[in-house]
Amino acid sequence: GDSVTQxxxxxxxxxxxxxxxxxxxxxxGYPSLFWYVQYPGEGLQLLLKATKADDKGSNKGFEATYRKxxxxxxxxxxxxxxxxxxxxxxxxxxxxxxxxxxxxFGSGTQLTxxx
Amino acid sequence: DAGITQSPRHKVxxxxxxxxxxxxxxxxxxxxxxxxxxxxxxxxxxHYSYGVKDTDKGEVSDGYSVxxxxxxxxxxxxxSATSSQTSVYFCAISExxxxxxxFGSGTRLTxx
Numbered sequence: 001g002d003s004v005t006q007x008x009x010x011x012x013x014x015x016x017x018x019x020x021x022x023x024x025x026x027x028x029g030y031p032s033l034f035w036y037v038q039y040p041g042e043g044l045q046l047l048l049k050a051t052k053a054d055d056k057g058s059n060k061g062f063e064a065t066y067r068k069x070x071x072x073x074x075x076x077x078x079x080x081x082x083x084x085x086x087x088x089x090x091x092x093x094x095x096x097x098x099x100x101x102x103x104x105f106g107s108g109t110q111l112t113x114x115x
Numbered sequence: 116d117a118g119i120t121q122s123p124r125h126k127v128x129x130x131x132x133x134x135x136x137x138x139x140x141x142x143x144x145x146x147x148x149x150x151x152x153x154x155x156x157x158x159x160x161x162h163y164s165y166g167v168k169d170t171d172k173g174e175v176s177d178g179y180s181v182x183x184x185x186x187x188x189x190x191x192x193x194x195s196a197t198s199s200q201t202s203v204y205f206c207a208i209s210e211x212x213x214x215x216x217x218f219g220s221g222t223r224l225t226x227x
């Protein structure tokens with residue numbers, strides 16, 4: 001079935017380090033892809049998205065490129081900050097009945113950035 | 116979160132009791148969803164709604180029911196709570212396909 005696979009965490013980095021969180025997907029058709037971020041005690045917030053192949057989503061210094069040939073959507077940031085510490089979820093949109101769309105999530109990657 | 120609230124934020128209940136969680140939106144969005152979040156599983160869809168009185172099951176719907184009598188409210192009911200339903204529950208809304216979702220702040224439910 002359709003699914004999302006994220007790299008296992010937790011990931012611990014020093015401030016200003018380069019971040020990559022890997023995400024690959026399996027899907028029939030052409031899903032839209034998302035990265036969500038969850039700060040402690042909060043709900044999920046949309047970080048960035050891409051709706052078709054070769055699109056690059058970007059926000060707050062984070063980037064991810066929709067790679068159809070490798071079915072990947074890896075999250076990157078050139079220089080992380082302590083405030084980036086959170087759980088990051090990769091997700092894709094799948095069709096449901098009644099024109100609804102289901103967000104299917106990876107298992108999440110905990111990122112801790114040390115000063 | 117803008118335009119979406121969940122209540123209660125925390126609840127402890129006993130095994131076998133009924134529990135209802137409420138999601139309220141002020142965005143007039145058509146689609147509403149209930150997810151549960153458990154360690155190692157990410158978020159999994161319980162039920163969703165695509166309009167007033169239009170609801171359907173997600174991948175982990177056993178033991179849960181939902182109702183949507185008004186656009187703004189989507190209720191999740193555990194008819195007889197079990198310890199396996201201890202989780203954090205998130206409601207989400209969306210306006211249109213592929214637009215991404217807006218999530219509520221979650222309800223932490225503990226069944227003892």
